Amino acid sequence: MKEDNIRNDISEKLITREELNSKVKELAARINNDYKGKKPVMVSILKGSIVFLSELMKHITIESSIDFIAVSSYQGGTQSTGIVKMIMDLRESIEGRNVLLVEDIVDTGLTVAYLRDNLKTRRPASLKLCTLLNKPANMEIDIKMDYLGFKIPDKFVVGYGLDYQEKYRNLPFIGTLKPEIYRKKIK
Ligand code: IMP
Ligand code: MG
Numbered sequence: 001m002k003e004d005n006i007r008n009d010i011s012e013k014l015i016t017r018e019e020l021n022s023k024v025k026e027l028a029a030r031i032n033n034d035y036k037g038k039k040p041v042m043v044s045i046l047k048g049s050i051v052f053l054s055e056l057m058k059h060i061t062i063e064s065s066i067d068f069i070a071v072s073s074y075q076g077g078t079q080s081t082g083i084v085k086m087i088m089d090l091r092e093s094i095e096g097r098n099v100l101l102v103e104d105i106v107d108t109g110l111t112v113a114y115l116r117d118n119l120k121t122r123r124p125a126s127l128k129l130c131t132l133l134n135k136p137a138n139m140e141i142d143i144k145m146d147y148l149g150f151k152i153p154d155k156f157v158v159g160y161g162l163d164y165q166e167k168y169r170n171l172p173f174i175g176t177l178k179p180e181i182y183r184k185k186i187k
Pocket of ligand 2: 045046047048049104105
């Protein structure tokens with residue numbers, strides 16, 4: 001029987017654990033500086049951004065809080081359906097707060113645009129975006145990425161919170177899947 005190790009499904013490591021660690025520290029340092037005295041609420045977009053948020057917040061030294069919001073646009077495939085659904089809303093009010101949206105990846109931009117428009121109606125003092133990854137090739141909407149980790153090529157990636165059909169989120173690096181993993185799905 002084949003060994004049960006999800007790393008066997010990875011064809012290419014795109015971003016290593018070390019590169020992720022140092023980028024996260026760099027972003028946190030900028031946030032610490034920009035949000036001094038502003039008590040930001042960092043809003044993690046579930047589920048993909050939980051690893052990024054938890055790594056990032058360890059390096060945040062200013063007073064801050066976290067909250068969660070869940071949306072879905074993929075429904076299990078590797079292409080955005082274009083329809084964004086709110087699955088779970090924030091616990092706290094963001095009126096008058098400095099909100100920093102924390103996302104794993106901006107692909108078409110539809111998810112973040114939807115959330116940006118939705119959250120703006122709640123009158124936050126400010127609303128900014130921190131995303132670990134961006135695929136510039138797929139952007140359909142103009143999105144301001146105030147804090148961006150890495151621009152990546154137009155490849156479907158997994159790990160560090162990102163999934164393929166709910167798998168691979170626990171990989172400590174960002175990688176691409178072997179083509180036969182997708183083929184299995186089509187059969
Ligand atoms: P957008 O709405 O097209 O920008 O897509 C954003 C969401 O799609 C992200 O929050 C991810 O959950 C998911 N997504 C986009 N690209 C990838 C990828 O390469 N791997 C895993 N999930 C992705
Ligand atoms: Mg996501």
